[in-house]
Each structure stands twice: as structure tokens, then as C-alpha cells.
Amino acid sequence: MTTRANVTTYRTPEAEQRYRDLGLWDDVTLVERVRAHAATRPDAIAIIDSADDRRITYAQLWHDASTFASFLMARGIEPGDGVSVQLPNSYETAVVDLGVLAAGAVLNPLLPNYRAHELRHVLAVSHAKAYVTPHTYRGFDHLAMARDLCASLPEVHTHVVVAPAFETRGEFASESFELREVLASTPRNDAALPALDASAVSELIFTSGTEAAPKAIMHSEQTANVNVLGTLEAMELTEHDVVWMPSPIGHSTGLNCGLRVALHAGLPIVLQDRWDPERAAELIERERCTYTLAATTFLNDLVRTLHASPREVSSMRAFGCGGAPVPPDLVVAAAAVGVTVLRIYGSTEGLIITWNRAGSPLDKRANTDGVAMPDVEIEIRDDTDRVVGRGVEGEIHVRGPEVCVGFFDDPVRMANVFTPDGWLRSGDLGVIDAEGYLTIVGRKKEIIIRGGMNIAPREIEDLLCEMPAVRAAAVVGLPDERLGELVCACVVTDEPLELADIVAFLRNRDLATYKLPQALRVVDSIPMTASGKLRKAVLRDAIVAEMQGSR
Template identity: 40%
Template sequence: MATSEAVRGIVPTFRLPADQVARYRAAGYWRDASLPGYLARCAERFPDRRAVVDGDRVRTFGQLWEEARSVAGALRDLGLRRGEVVGFQLPNWIEALPVHFGTLLAGGVANPIPPILREREVGFILRQTGARFLVGPESFRRFDFSDMYRRLADEAPALEHVALARTADPDDPRSLDRWLRAPAPPAADLLPLAGRGDEAAIVLYTSGTTADPKGAVHTHDGFACGVRHIGELFGLNENDRLFNPSPITHTTGLTVALTLPVLTGCSVVLQDVWEPEGAFDAITRDRSTFMIFATPFLAALTDIAEARDVTLDHVRAIACGGADVPESLAGRARSRLGEIVRIYGATEANATTCGSPWDPADKKRGTEGTWIHPTVGRVVAVGTDDPVPNGTVGEIQWQAPQMCQGYLDAGLNAAAFTDDGYFRTGDLGVLDAEGFLTVRGRIKDIINRGGEKISAREIEDLLYEHPSVHEVAVTPMPDPVLGEKICAWVVPVPGAPLSLTDVTAHLSGYGLARQKLPERLELVDELPRTASGKIQKFVLRDRLGGRR
């Protein structure tokens, strides 16, 4: 059990240059505001307006504000101190909203943990954050979380208080309902306790496309700024209805389901387990107008719309990111689901570029769009911080008011941030003369075949056009002579034959150089992904003995 002296408050670990901070404040990007203050404003303006739907559970803004205050009061009664972390490993359940805002309202720091993570990863996060408080489901998708949390007691000795959502026994002393039904302290007593401005608000862990997740520290002003810019870009307001299947414990879900509603007054429908038919029905029934999610969600919904021969004319826009969006898929989706644009961001900043519905079709579907004002970005020579000319592939770097303020492990900051305040993304990209960015994969996605550097993204983009390919990932495989060769991992269209000869003939038809042709084809039922839909290529490489 942690003593009061051992309780650690989370603080930002990286500071932007002072002149840049002054510009953000003077321009109003940073407003010295508090995230739960936005919920308080919505509850005051329209307390009876629907805010969130989760199956047959519905909450208005007034009800959410009441529950958030109850959670905040319960946490304060349990001894939560300013800057202390509260972890929550909740699915896309309505309870996540009062837990998130209640934590912030009590002066704590919210730490969303994806439900797909298990003992090893959760234990690492709890130890690194020093969390004494953890909220999760009693069980979800046939997994016993309560039993895992009991086992974690030895691995995370600071952990003192566990609250379980949707317990089978409503009288269970660990039930989250006890927090939700606790007396709600007056707002005037709580709001002065809440963090604000450049204080830490959220510790969000990278989603695991590599083996080493990192805890990015976001401030109240920084996270609100990024979400606000998305809302302004798409003209979202209280009349919009969002649909969110992305995990609320990931930057996309945290943006769409937990923050956009309180910044704009719109409502959101949650889906806790991805089920395409159910998602399509929910979008149709609620007449959803806006969504942000990854490629697999878009592909599944497009398939259903085509199979049912329907067009969703109420959808104004879908921003798709987190994974490559093949142009052929974007075109099909556009004809059935509304305007499709690509969006680019990271755990370290929820969005930095985005397409616009008014962009030319080739830019809208073939690029990640332009920098979202006031984000400033550049492409630099790999291994340096020196900008390269437009049209040249290099590493993408950006700086923005929505950028995280360092990692919980401050030792990671020097490699991640430049002296002039840019974030080194590790992504490869190219800017064209008009300022449109195209992501070309990760630096680690470069395959070194006998000294020649080959882009996995280039091969993937071409393979997506094969009629038998449903999904594809290209990785290196170890070779004793060349160092690395090329392996293509393909989820084939059901019933469609596909061989390595088919693959190489298809690629050769595009005039691709012979050294870029895969030497191995692995047909798989599915590709390993993070909760947000990103392909975990390190898992595929490890299957070939190619850890790097």
C-alpha cells in the first residue's frame, strides 16, 4: 500500500520553447481551461439533451454531470490527490464518461487502458503510473478482469482501490455503482479542485505497433485544442450525431466519444464490440452524421451498404485514419457512405493533417490532406532534422498546440522531440508543392534487401488493387545472404485463389522492379491489429524470426 509520501503526481515532462507557448496562449489555442468545465457548460446550457447512447442506456448532459460529480466526490473521499493517476480499462460503455470526467474534476489524471491488454501490459502501466485507483469491467468478452486485477496486486503494489463496472452482484463492495451513486458534491466545491491549462490531464499509451508502449502526457489545454480543431474543421455542432466503434481508451475514441460531445454539444452512439451489421443498423437508425475510425471499419460498412444497395445520405463525412486507406476503397465508400477524407495523427497528437470534403478527389483520397491549422509540419532527411525539398520522401515531423507534453518516462523525450519543439514521428512521408502530405509507412517499414532500401507501403498499395486481396501487410523476413527479403501477408477475399505467382505477376504488371517482388506469401485469416486498427507488423516479423 502506498503511503501519502509515496503518492506521485503526474506532470508534463517536456516543455515547448517559451516563445511558442506564448503564441499559443495569445492566439487562444490554450485557454487555461479545464476539460470537465466543458461538460459543466453543456449541463448548464442543455441539461436534458441526449449526450451518449450505449445500447439501451442513455445519458443526458445533466445526468453525466451529476454522475461525474459523484465519481469525483468518491475519489476525493478515498484520498485522491492532485495529479494522481486513475486508470480505467473500460470498454465502450457509458460508465467511461463519468469516470473520465470525474477523475479530472477531482484533480486527478485519467489513464485510459485498452481492454485488449492483459496482465503483462496492464501491470507495466500501473507500475509506471504509480496508480492507486483502477476501474474496469468485472468481465468482458468472456474474460474475467476482476481475477486479473487480484493477480496484479502483487505486481503493482501501489494499487489500492479497484472499482468494477457492471458487476453481477449489485451489492459487491467493489461495484462502480457505489461511486456513481455517491452524493454529488456541488460544482462550486469541485471545479476549483480540477486540473486545468497546462497541467497534466491524460496519460495515453501508444497503441502497440512496436513492442514498447510509451505513456504520452497530455494537458487540459492541449487535448481540448486538438479536439476543438477537428470540430471546427468539420463544422460540428449540437445537431450532429456521432457514431463511435473505436475504443474510448484510444486517442480516436477519446476524441470522438468523450471530448467532442462536451466541446460541441453533439451526441454519440457507442458500440462496445465491433459487429458490422449492428454498426450499420445503429448508424442508420440514429442518422449519424460524422465518424472517425480506421480502415477495417470503413471496409466492412462499405461492403454492407453495397450488399444492401443503400446509400446513407445523412452522413456528412467520415475521417479515416490509423491505417492506409486504399484509393479503390475510398471511392467505393464515397458512393455509399458520404464524403470520405483521410486524417493523420498519433497518440502524441490526435490529429495533425486532414483532408477536406472540398479538396480535389485525387488529393482527398490519395493523401492525408494538409496541416490542420495551427499545426506546423515538415519532412526531414531520415536520421537528421534537416528539411528536404517537396517531393522528397523523409521523416515526418510536426509541432502543434495539441501535441503531448512529453512521455511519462522523461528519458524518452530527447529521442522523440527536437530542440525547436518538433515531434519526430518515425513515419515516412512526402509533401507535394500544394502542401498535401502522403504517408509512406514507418521508417521501420523500410526493407533492407542487400543494401537496397524498399518501401513496404509501395508494395502494399499495389497489392490492395488485386481482386483476390482483402487485406495485406508487407514485412521483411531474415535472409542469411541479403539480410532481408520480402514477405507479403494477405487476407484473401473469401473463396478467391491466390498464389505467390499471382502476386508477383500482378506487381510486375505495374512495372515494379524485380527486387521489390515478394519472395514469400503467407495467407492468413486476419492480421494482428491494435485496438485502433493499426497492423502490428512486429507480431508478423516475430513469426518469421525477424524481430528487430
């Protein structure tokens, strides 16, 4: 491992130099690209915010983003400082994200449905200096939560709130800044913006592992942008393409495979926040959207809607889909309604690893997760770390210029996940066929993937074990046709417990809504190995068999 600017990376200096010599890493940043688009194509549309159908040009986007960067700098934010952004898919989020990067700060994107339980850990670990939230979002008071968090975390000295236009400054306490007023009152000074280092960490993204505490994954402009260039090449995107993004840009998929792809290439991006498949079909048809990357849930809902109410959506020639199993029949059904699905495999650590191509046969598109992205190396290894041949199942190992810098301040995880020669141990099981197509067949890790969102069972288990009535708990994923998996809590208890009881308890512990169990099983005991590890597969298989037997 090597250390640079207080950041430890598993890559050797020789490996880093090799990527530079090959031209895979350069000095270009997303900020530089947007600034250039604003100068050369100022009237080109950058953002289409579907919430109110605003159409914002690259000139306006850069003006607002650079103004926000000037504000952050005036507040004492320096290059390398963390800024946490918890906003929905909207134009304002693009402004804030780009402004954070323009100030040289590290962008920490967060899902709007995170609550105090997750956020207190994230803000503390990331050493965030500023925190950006909605005022209220989907009925939840983010302003009140942010005030409580900032009061308990003195490092977070600046809170910015994004409020609807009808709200006035008088509604906010003096310790919060309202984004509209920030943009209207801050002197903009592009000349004072710092020179950016494309090799420095620019994103810090938290994602759930099998452990209770989420991983803090670091990406640089170099790792993130080589993924963009690979996407543009693999998907054959041109200046005529239009990106549609329903996946949250508060996480890696929406940010790095949606917003970053569009803004780097100078394309328009249609941002959809509230999921509504009928609205999605309307947007694809109206804007002639051509590219997206979204979880199986989005695809399933969209195909059902188009089957019931057909629209002209044949422009959608690259619907990247992954994050949860993609049924082959769904790929075929999507083609029948005009949507070309290209299954993918990726992760926050490795970004896009494999992807079907437009020229891939339908059989491969329906049944595999694609071939390696440009300049990405993939190996399948057995339990002895030996590379196996084609057609043999094993753990997926990945190496390439798009793989993350590493995990922030987490040397134990770094050592467990990365090999000494720079391979990422994915924890996922796969097989590569004779033509080089990868198929995911399972997971070594226990992650539950619900609607494309990773959920760490142990985090929920630890909270459940705080309930006085619970003597033991295990959380497993159950198959679900729409969401991929549902969260099922299995508890040992001496008292009557209902699902509503544990949901209420977990809500009171500020657990994010999407992590709340949808099923409860009261069991006599939790199966364990001789060494004391939970045998969740046994528990899950028994529940699935029970479900199938009751049909």
C-alpha cells in the same frame, strides 16, 4: 526542455506563451464544458449507448460524473494522481473518464483487451492510485485479474468494478467497489471539486513504439482541446451534428477524437462497443450520424455491408479514416454507398495532424492523407535533418499546440523524438504535393498496424525468445486486405513448432489478444546487418513474394 510540477516538457516557456498569446491555449477544460452544457441544456442528449439503446442527458452525465469525482476524492485521490480506466465503449466509461478529470486526476485510458503482461507495466509506471475495470468482458474475468494486479501493486489502493445490473454486491470482495453502488451511495459535492489547471497533465496514454515497453504520452487539457477546436473547424461541425464512435475510447482515437469532441461541443455521441457492421449501418441511419474517426477495417466492413444491404447513410459526411493504409478504391466505393471518407494522418503524440476537408477533390480524398490541421506546422526532412521541397520523400516532422506535453519519466525517448526547437520526429515517411496535401509512403519505425492498433514487434519477439524451442525470433507485419496488416512470427527452432504452440505460449504470458500472431514461418536464420540489427524488410519481402507466388 522545461520542467513544471515534476513533468518535463520539450517546449520552451517562450513557445508556451506564444500559444497562449495567440489564443490557441486557454483555461477551458472538458469538465467545465460539460458542466456548462448540463446547466444550460440539461435535457440535451449526451450519450447514446448502443448496447442497450440508453439515451442519457447532459444533466445525468454531469450528475453521475461529479458523484464519481466525489467518491475518488473521498478515497484520497488528489489532483495529479493517476487513475487507470480499462472499460469498453459504454455510458459508464464516459462517467468514469469525466469523473477522473473532475477530481483533477490524470486519466489513463486502457484497452479492455490488455492483459496482466501489459497492465502490470502500465499501472506501475503511471503510479496509478485507482483502477477501474469490468467484472467480466467478452468471457474474460477482469475482476480476478484486477485483484491479482492490485495485490502485487500496493500503490493501487482502490479498485472499482463495472458489473451488469443483474449482479449483486455480494459477488464482490470487500476490496472492490461496484460503480452502481458508488453512484447511489456517495454524497455528491460539486462545491468541493478542485479548481482545474488546463496546463496540467490530464491524460496519460500508453502506446506502442518500436521498443518493447510502450510510451507513456502526456496530454493536457490545452493540447487535447486545441485538437478538438481544430476538428470542429476543419470538419465544420455544428450543433446539428451527431458523433458515432466505434473506435475504443480506451485509447486516444476514441477518447480524444470521439468522446472529447462530442462532449466539448455539446453534441450527442453514439457509442458502439462490439463491432458489427450491420449494426453500425443501422445506427448511422437511425441516428443520422455525421462524423466519426475509425480505422480502415471499420470502413471496409461497413462499405461491404452497405453494398450488400443498402441503407440511407448519406448523413455520414465526415468519416475520418487512417491508422493503416486506406486504399483509394475504398474511398470511391464508400462514396458510392453514401459515406464521405476523409483520409487523415495522426498519432497519439500529435493527435490529428492532417485531414482532408469536405471540399477536397475526390482525387485528393482518395489518394492523400489531407492538409495540415489549423495551426499545425509540418516539415519533411531527409536523413541529414535538412528540410526538403515539395514532392520529395522524407521523415515527417510536426510542431503545434496540439502536440503532446511529452513522455512521462522517459528523458531518453524525449531527446530522441523531439528536436531542441520543439519539432516532433514522427518516424513516418511522407511527401507533400504542390497543393500541400500529405501522403504517407512508409514508416521508419517497425510498428505493425493491425486493424488500426499499434503493435510493437520487439515485445512479442522478447516473449518468443523465452520459449525453450526458439533460438531466434523476428516479428513482421504482412499485408492483409481487411486489417491492413497481420502479425507473422518468424522463428529459428530445432523442434517442430506450430502456430497454435506459440499462440498458447503467448497467451500464458498474458499477451493481449490483438497482438497474437496470425501466421508462423519457421526459418533457417534471421537476416541481419553487419552491426547485428534484424533485416526485417528482407524477411518480410521474402514472405510476401512467397505468398504472391502461391496464388
